[in-house]
Amino acid sequence: MTPAIPTTPDAYPPGYAPPPAPAAPEAVAAPPGTAATGPPVRDQEIRLFGHSNLFYWWPVWAVGFLMAALTYVDGHRMAIVPAGTKVENDHVLVAPAGQTIAPGTAKSPDPDPQLRVAANNTYGVIFAGTLLLIVMITNLTLRGMASVIAIAMIVIVALFLALMGWWDAILAWLGGIDVRMNAGGYVAIALPLLLIWLFTTFVYDHYTFLIITRGQVRIRQNIGDGEIAVDASGLSLEKKRDDLFRHWLVGLGSGDIHVKTGGPANLDFELFNVLWVGWKLAKIQDMLREKEVAPQAEGG
Numbered sequence: 145m146t147p148a149i150p151t152t153p154d155a156y157p158p159g160y161a162p163p164p165a166p167a168a169p170e171a172v173a174a175p176p177g178t179a180a181t182g183p184p185v186r187d188q189e190i191r192l193f194g195h196s197n198l199f200y201w202w203p204v205w206a207v208g209f210l211m212a213a214l215t216y217v218d219g220h221r222m223a224i225v226p227a228g229t230k231v232e233n234d235h236v237l238v239a240p241a242g243q244t245i246a247p248g249t250a251k252s253p254d255p256d257p258q259l260r261v262a263a264n265n266t267y268g269v270i271f272a273g274t275l276l277l278i279v280m281i282t283n284l285t286l287r288g289m290a291s292v293i294a295i296a297m298i299v300i301v302a303l304f305l306a307l308m309g310w311w312d313a314i315l316a317w318l319g320g321i322d323v324r325m326n327a328g329g330y331v332a333i334a335l336p337l338l339l340i341w342l343f344t345t346f347v348y349d350h351y352t353f354l355i356i357t358r359g360q361v362r363i364r365q366n367i368g369d370g371e372i373a374v375d376a377s378g379l380s381l382e383k384k385r386d387d388l389f390r391h392w393l394v395g396l397g398s399g400d401i402h403v404k405t406g407g408p409a410n411l412d413f414e415l416f417n418v419l420w421v422g423w424k425l426a427k428i429q430d431m432l433r434e435k436e437v438a439p440q441a442e443g444g
Contacts, residue, residue, distance in 0.1 A: 190428050192354040192401065195417035197282040198344045200394045205341060207274045208334025211267040215260055215327040222261040222326060260327040268323030271330065281389045292388060354403060354415055356428055361405060365413055376432065378406015383425055384414075397422065 262268075286294050305314070348367075355362040361379055363372045382402040391398050399421035405411045418424065 188431060189355055189357045190424060190431065192356070192415060192418050192424060193350055194352055194415040195349045195398070195419070196344060197417070198341060199349070199398075199417055200282050200390060201278055201337065202341060203274055203394055204278055205334040205338040207271055208330045208337070211271050211325075212327045212330035212334065214267055215262045215325070215330065218260070218262045220261055220263045222259040261324055265322045265324050268325050271325065272323050278394070281394060284389075285387055286389060295388060295393075352415075356431070358431055363403075363405075363411060365411075372409060372411070374405045374409045374411070375407050379432070380404040380406075381425060381428065383421060390417075396420075401425075 351367045352364055353362075356376060356379070359376055361374050361376050363374070364370070380403070382404075384400040384402060395417065396419060398417050398419050401415045401418055401421060403411065403413055403415055
C-alpha cells in the first residue's frame with residue numbers, strides 16, 4: 145500500500161523539506177507560418193456604374209424648382225381674359241361685349257386671378273435657356289480642346305451682345321419673344337423629371353456594372369444579361385478624353401471608360417458617364433498594383 149503524502153507543511157517531521165510543487169504546463173507555441181484563425185476578411189472591391197444621358201438633366205429640374213419658388217414669392221397673379229379686353233382707369237379689366245373673363249383656375253368658378261406668375265420674363269428665359277443648353281450638351285459630344293473652344297465662343301458671344309445692348313433687339317426681331325410660366329407650370333415639369341431622374345440614376349443604371357476585385361472582374365453590360373466573371377490579370381481600363389460641357393459642367397466629374405478584358409471572354413466595350421471616374425481609376429490601379437507586388441514578396 146502506498147503511504148499517504150501529507151498535504152500541509154506542518155504534517156512533515158522536523159528538518160524534512162517538502163517536495164517541490166509540480167510545475168505548471170508550458171504553453172505550446174504555434175509552428176512558424178501558421179495563420180491565426182478568425183473570421184474571413186472580404187476582399188476589397190470597386191464598383192463602376194455607367195449612367196444614361198438622363199443623369200445630366202438634373203439642372204432642368206433644379207432650375208425648375210428654383211424658378212417656381214421665385215415666381216411664387218414674386219406675388220403677382222395672371223388673369224385669363226378674352227381677346228379684345230381693355231384696361232380702363234389703369235386697374236379695371238373690361239371684356240368685349242358678350243364675353244366674360246374666364247375663371248381664375250380650372251377648379252374654381254371664381255374669376256379672380258389665381259395663377260401665380262412673375263412680373264417679368266426673366267425666370268422663363270432662364271428656364272428655357274437651361275433646357276436648351278442641356279439638350280445640346282446631351283446630344284453633341286465635344287472632347288478635349290474642341291469643348292474648351294466651344295465654351296469660350298459661347299461666353300464671348302453672349303458677353304459681346306450684352307455689352308452692345310443687342311439682346312433686346314434680337315428678341316424683338318425673333319417676334320418679341322416673352323417667355324413666362326406660372327409657378328405650377330414649373331413644378332409640373334420639374335417634379336416628374338426629378339422622380340424619373342432618381343429612379344434612373346439610383347436604380348435603373350445600377351443594373352449594368354463593372355465590379356473589380358484583386359483577382360476577378362464581374363461584368364453586366366445590359367439589363368437582362370447574365371453576369372460574366374473574368375480574371376483581372378488581363379484587365380485594361382482607358383479613360384477617354386473629357387467633354388467639358390458634359391463631364392465637368394453638369395457631370396460632377398464623370399467620364400467615359402474603355403474596358404477591355406483578356407482571357408477567353410475577351411470583352412471590349414465602353415462604360416459611359418461613370419461618376420468620379422478619376423478617383424475610382426486611381427483606386428483600381430493601386431489595388432491591382434498591390435496584387436502584383438504580393439506574390440513577389442512571398443516568393444522573395
